[in-house]
Amino acid sequence: MPAQRVLIVQQQAQPAQALTRHFRSRGDQVWEAWEIGQAEALFKQIKPHLILLDLHFPGEGWLEFLRRIQTADPKVKVILTNQVPDVQREMLAKSMGFNVFLRQPFQARWIEQALRRLQSVDVPTQPRRPPAVSSLPASQPPAVKVPVRLKITLPYLILALLFALASAYLVTQVVVESVQDRFFNQLVAAGRQTTDWMVREEDRLLATLRLIANTQGVAEAIQASDAEQLRQLTLPLAINNNEEVVEILDLQGVTVFSARRLPGAPRGEYTYSRADPFFSQQQFVQRVLRREQDARGDKFAAFVQTPWGDYFYISGPILDTQGQLSGVVLVGKSAASLVREMKLDTLSDTTLYTLSGSPIASTFPTFQHTLEPVLALEVLQTQDQASKSRPLNINGINYTELLGAWEARSGEDLGLLGVALPQAFLVRTSQITRLQVFLLITISILLVILVGIYLANLITRPLLRLVRATSQVAQGNLGVKVNVEGNDELSVLAHAFNAMIAGLQEGFIYRDLLGRTVSPEVREQLRQTFGSGNLRLEGQQAVATVLMSDIRGFTTLTEQADPARVMNWLNEYFDRLVPIVVKHGGVVNKFDGDAMLAFFGILPRMLSPKKSALAACQAAVEMITAIDELNRIREQRGDPPLITGIGINTGVVIAGGLGAKDRLHYTIIGDTVNTAQRLEALTRQLIKGTGALIGHATFTALEENQQQFTLEPLGLHSVKGKLERVMVYRLSAPTEIPQVEVTL
Secondary structure (H helix, E strand, O other): OOOOEEEEEOOOHHHHHHHHHHHHHOOOEEEEEOOHHHHHHHHHHHOOOEEEEEOOOOOOHHHHHHHHHHHHOOOOEEEEEEOOOOHHHHHHHHHOOOOOEEEOOOOHHHHHHHHHHHHHOOOOOOOOOOOOHHHOOOOOOOOOOOOHHHHHHHHHHHHHHHHHHHHHHHHHHHOOHHHHHHHHHHHHHHHHHHHHHHHHHHHHHHHHHHHHHOOOOHHHHHHOOOHHHHHHHHHHHHHHOOOOEEEEEOOOOOEEEEEEOOOOOOOOOOEEEOOOOHHHHOHHHHHHHOOOOEOOEOOEEEEEEEOOEEEEEEEEEEEOOOOOEEEEEEEEEEHHHHHHHHHHHHOOEEEEEOOOOOEEEEOOOOOOOOOOHHHHHHHHHOOOOOOEEEEEEEOOEEEEEEEEEEEOOOOOEEEEEEEEEEOOOOOOOOHHHHHHHHHHHHHHHHHHHHHHHHHHHHHHHHHHHHHHHHHHHHOOOOOOOOOOOOOOHHHHHHHHHHHHHHHHHHHHHHHHHHHHHOOHHHHHHHHHHHHOOOOOOOOEEEEEEEEEEEEOOHHHHHHOOOHHHHHHHHHHHHHHHHHHHHHOOEEEEEEEOOEEEEEEOOOOOOOOHHHHHHHHHHHHHHHHHHHHHHHHHHHHHOOOOOOEEEEEEEEEEEEEEEEEOOEEEEEEEOHHHHHHHHHHHHHHHHOOOOEEEEEHHHHHHHHHHHHHOEEEEEEEEOOOOOOOOEEEEEEEOOOOOOOOOOOO
């Protein structure tokens, strides 16, 4: 091959040197440029046959340079170089007809392969507009002529117009429907007001009960069965608070004094009685006599159907000066008074029902509308989720009644409460209008469904092809390709997918090699760094726990056996230790002969010192057990035991990439690592067999987890490189190892 003039345009010196050496070894004349302006000057001067241009020059100067050299010399050949895949820039270059790319590392076989591809690709003749689809190279994406956005929005725009016209017709037909919504809102508001009124009334009755119970002399009058004294003490309070019924009971539940105002009687006119045993068997009275308490206290409410009428009562204890129960006080109100006052407050007709649905009292005259047992049970079962309603016809007037539970202060259901409003002002739509609405909505929905199915098929067919291809790639098949059809964004996506597969095929080899030489966590860190375009792994400071293990006298062992056998020993040894470290969330950083360095608490995510120390100590205990088991197997085979020392320390480390730009090693450095190595060395002096030592920092970081291990203090020891002596503890498993899971 005759000598060529080669122009190499690179941002960095090292890649340029590799390219220069290769082309000069071929006998070519090579010129180098570090800027686009310098490259243009050399291009005009030397008129090169071949240009190698870095794809990562900032801005769009590299694109303008390609356009100008296309115009000046359409026969010039161009190879675009890059460090990491950049689909966007590659697509821009391909749209101009440049289809040969060379990625680092710039080794001889890759350079020659790029040159062979360059010979098989036609050189673009001129920088004019993109050619027609039929004349595009197979790898060049076509221009978008009919955007998918227009395909989707235009039909739905037409449908929206139809909906607007239909809405204009229907708005006058259905506007009256909102009147019904307002009616039900008003009904619900009335129901809430009734419930709130009942709560306030219960609180008022409780206030009267507390006044009577705390009145001086009431307890003594009960003990003396002095009804006259009780009348003088309680009657003023009942009159002032306009109470209907006050009952004072002794410890057997028999009335000592009773004051009852009959319905319709004027204020202050009561009938009095005593020695009535009616309340002695009432549950809410017995609970007070038994001194029970619920979440609200020692007061209880109940609805009671008595011989003198239906009443709502609240009961509470009467205590003497020593805090002993002397009797029970009941304050009550008739059901008729309750519904009458509810209506005055809420302006709605109210009815009280029993739990079975029978009416108790109502503001409707001669009310006889019982509730069906099924409806009553449904109201009680769904009271916390929703309210039930039913239609009523009272004296020719239609009402809607909202039903809910009638609850006491303790949450106990006393019965059912109905609130009713007349439907006189409701306006209902006609049957014809409802039919028209139904038909229009049905037709509109069918149109939307049909158009949606058509558009979905139009869009999803190529997407489904991409999905199937992606699934094959996920299963490891990198030989898949997607057929490109159409001229919209989906076709561009298919071209980009094919370009991505080409890059994956090349990068798969590197990823596979990398995955076998570093831990998965380090590989993920490298992936994120290369994906961001930053070649170096930035160092980060963290508090972590470092574990160092080493086999004692291993050099002597290697002198007694051939290298292949020693290698088998080490592989068998590390096959047992590495899974233990990984199981507890650690990362094996490196192997140095028979030594292993691991760290906890940095990757895959940061952990607290407490968690990293616990994980490292648990791993060390399991490692000791695994090594002992291995040594028993080795002794049966006649092999020497592998006595191992383990050192653990917790502290600040710096983790990151160490090395040059073209060769990095992810590692940790710092005094914490050095101290862990020194602790491992101390095991030779302080422990006869396999064992582990931890520093005081790890001992402190364990906190309450110290009890999970046997930690034997071995005193202060001097270690190399540190002026202060280090407190050392021997780590071993307790008699019974607690099963504790570490959340990483």
